[in-house]
Amino acid sequence: MDRLIQNHLIDLFAEHGVELEADEDWLLTEGEDFPAIRGIWHEGAGGGMGRLDIDIVLDEERTIEESFGGIGAGKAGCRDALDGFARNDFHVVLAACWHRVNAKKLAVRELVAGVHRFTLYIGDFTLRGEKDAPMEIPEDGLSALEAAIATAPLTADVHWIRVFYGNVGDGKTQVEVLLDNEPWAAGHKAIASVDWPQHERYYSLRNFIALVPMD
Structure with a gap:
């Protein structure tokens, strides 16, 4: 293997x-x-x-x-x-x-966190689950996360964020947000605050973001 x-x-x-x-x-x-x-x-x-x-x-x-x-x-x-x-x-x-950027496959933005400027490379939210699960991503899904990033005490290094959202059904959800491999409470709160689509069947959304210092 x-x-x-x-x-x-x-x-x-x-x-x-x-x-x-x-x-x-x-x-x-x-x-x-x-x-x-x-x-x-x-x-x-x-x-x-x-x-x-x-x-x-x-x-x-x-x-x-x-x-x-x-x-x-x-x-x-x-x-x-x-x-x-x-x-x-x-x-x-x-x-x-x-350092190979395919602008068709990710979003590229600039953001200030504390005293450091970063280039954000933002991947797509990828869906896994039932074929008829919702595909629309709420507009505030990323904006809530970016607001949390802007207040995070980041160093002038490469950082990475992994977001997982699971719609279990019956109003139950799973949320996990990691910053540099570790659970990130502010990111969890940001993602949990978003009005994600509800569905009877299970689906999950996953997203990956990298922050590269511009300084």
Whole structure:
């Protein structure tokens, strides 16, 4: 499975002008130690959903840690999870870490947080769930989050935010917002305050944002 993941990532990056080469478990840009990326697949128990962990090392102290569920057993589940990475995180990390910006695949904005100016690379909200689940994203979904970012005590480093919203049904929801891999209370409050579409069946929305200092 490691070879499948590495080959998939090598091909994905190559399609966007970045050549990666394998160094044991990691994929590196030729002549560079950072950034480095790897994927690790965990098979689901009893035929259940597996998990793909994607690690992107920015420097000796900071690593983006993301996980994606994969439906199906073995290679099918792993490919499904890799597709989740490609749809949700890929173009954001490509811009923030490898400096290749595809304006058709993400939004690019500027924002001031404290005394630092950042370029925000904002990926699409990606939907998972029933086919007839709502697709409309509330206009205040991102604005609420940007307001929270503007007041966050950020350093002049690359930061990243992962948003997860789940509509469970019967008015129940799941919200998780991480800032630099850690739960972020202000971001959670911002996302929970948004009037997300309600639906009888389960659906989830996922979003990934990177902040790159302009200073």
